[in-house]
Amino acid sequence: GSLNSHSTHHIAHVYLKYFAVYRYDDVKECELYIKDENGRNTGCRFQNVRIETEKAYFLVNGSSKDSLIQFYDEYIELYKIEILTPPLNVTVNCTGDSAGCIITWQAPLTSHVEKIKCFQYEISIQNKDEPKEEKKDLPVRVRNNRYEFQNYNEEKKYILKTRARGKNCLVSSTWGEWSEPIEFGQGKDHFPSVILFLIALGTISVTLLQYCLFKRYCNFKSIFSPIPQPRDKFNASTDEDIQVSFLLNSKLLTINHNRPKTRTGIQR
Template identity: 55%
Template sequence: AGKKGSAIENFSCVIYDVSLMNCTWQAGRNAPGDTQYFLYWKNSRDDNETECELYIKGENGMHTGCRFQNVMIEGKTTYFLVDGISSDSQIQFYDEYIELCEIERLTPPLNVSVNCTVNPAGCTITWQKPRASYEKPEHCFTYEINIQNKVKTISWADICKGCIYFSVNTNKYEFENYNVKKKYILKIRARGNSCTINKSWGEWSKPIEFGKPMEYIYIFILLQCLQTFL
């Protein structure tokens, strides 16, 4: 029932920062101008439907989304219903079942660290799996490593020349192309490899600088000179 084309369109939800979720939508193409939408959701058939507590509002105060807090992901298939009202006509409803684990945007890997040696030249990069609202085994993740040569540029888009990307299924990587005369910038992100985890790439970790720039050579020479005079 309801006016054709009045139901919401482009409904999508994303979970981020472990337990926060945003759902957004657009007004139906044929919805009257005074239409107002309301979102209801429940985690099982036996639960009562709960209305959104914090709406995102667009033009004219129309609800165009909802923000959720303290979302629990594990094993949850959630039912969403968006209904509407208008003084002009009845509004069609929209509903959808969503596996919450499939819409989680993974947080960055934790405790990223780099340990480099000069002889032999190389670096060991280690990290831990992303934060989660429930325990996820290590084998469930794939990681992408981005290593860039740091150069003196203006914008982040120009920071790297010859970016290097690696994908690994462990939480350790041996960077063998390390040049002791260069400085590098490292970022890591994760996605689901198996299990019930989103297969899209998550958020990048904060950039970490490692390696020795050219001043390393000058410091070495200065130390040699000081030893000569002592």
């Protein structure tokens, strides 16, 4: 259980000591002090306390270098200030059909109550992939240690927490501590999407690589194209020289053909 001090928060440099008297014959000093941001003792947490029906006597002594601190004492029923531990052995069994998921647990540990009907439970189930500002699922409250979650979707992943408080018994009516979060559900399978993305990325990369290589090859070919050699007018015969020679021979042949023939004779 825990106890907070409200009578000394306006006084600086106050050092408090807590004492608890059980059955008027068992005195125990505070085991774990609760401190504020200035390091002052403002509360106490007692562990492994045996809670019974009779009231316990609490005494708070304070000390200060500046002024006298008046003590504070009170008779308190311990079960009213007890902070319940989380429910035990929380399990989730999902079948995937219309029955949904079956959630079970056991009552929190107490030293004086063992009846299941003495507790009320609060179950919080949230969609893990849903943003926090959009989470509107209110916790569900039940009286037994079993709950059937009917809105189960195997393609989603859920986070489960549960806590307890007393109901109609000598158990604290304040909600206790939440259990450790439990995840269940398969969630979305992103593997196929990743594979498709990688395939598309690979195809685009190969296409770009081929384009770059082709462009580079074309540039390389244009840069290193053969350089034309100068014409050798003395040793090389070109088409133009052959054509001129052919024309000259043709003219010569024509001239010879048109020349008149002369007869030669011998006069006797």
